[in-house]
Amino acid sequence: DAGVIQSPRHEVTEMGQEVTLRCKPISGHNSLFWYRQTMMRGLELLIYFNNNVPIDDSGMPEDRFSAKMPNASFSTLKIQPSEPRDSAVYFCASSLGGTDGYTFGSGTRLTVV
Amino acid sequence: LAKTTQPISMDSYEGQEVNITCSHNNIATNDYITWYQQFPSQGPRFIIQGYKTKVTNEVASLFIPADRKSSTLSLPRVSLSDTAVYYCLVGPYTNAGKSTFGDGTTLTVKP
Numbered sequence: 519d520a521g522v523i524q525s526p527r528h529e530v531t532e533m534g535q536e537v538t539l540r541c542k543p544i545s546g547h548n549s550l551f552w553y554r555q556t557m558m559r560g561l562e563l564l565i566y567f568n569n570n571v572p573i574d575d576s577g578m579p580e581d582r583f584s585a586k587m588p589n590a591s592f593s594t595l596k597i598q599p600s601e602p603r604d605s606a607v608y609f610c611a612s613s614l615g616g617t618d619g620y621t622f623g624s625g626t627r628l629t630v631v
Numbered sequence: 632l633a634k635t636t637q638p639i640s641m642d643s644y645e646g647q648e649v650n651i652t653c654s655h656n657n658i659a660t661n662d663y664i665t666w667y668q669q670f671p672s673q674g675p676r677f678i679i680q681g682y683k684t685k686v687t688n689e690v691a692s693l694f695i696p697a698d699r700k701s702s703t704l705s706l707p708r709v710s711l712s713d714t715a716v717y718y719c720l721v722g723p724y725t726n727a728g729k730s731t732f733g734d735g736t737t738l739t740v741k742p
Contacts, residue, residue: 561675609674611675
């Protein structure tokens, strides 16, 4: 398996633009997580899905953020409109549960100028 | 949610055993303890998970005392490539999203 695949690896956009981050979880994993990492706040859980259903989105900063998981093999995190304070590395992770923990993707480094 | 406390940083030398302790005083009965490793510009990588006593795999051991209010990650004979940030997470087995990452411990291995 190729692991958790995120795209793009890097994204630079102007304030006010819409940004869409993509994630392909490991096949067979039933949980998917979106995290954001910054120097100031560390790793923050934004939202997680179980069997394609959003379970907890209490970490989503505000209404500008939205996430979808239309099927078991694809998820998106959208920011509209983007702001400079959204600049961070966004990680997607998936899990089968049990004692194997989460498998993280390589992340998307987002810069909003 | 159980809050975790770890040392901010630790230094070691190649070949030494490194023990990183995590405090989680309000751990719940159904919480598991999981450790991750993160290198710069990469996502965290799962190392080991346990509930009580001792767990060992090919890369590390996890020691959990009877009261489960702390845990210790043990890395045998570290090398330069073990320089990374190590995170301790505590959360329920059946509700993975309830685990939270703390600030982590930056381990620096010197030659």
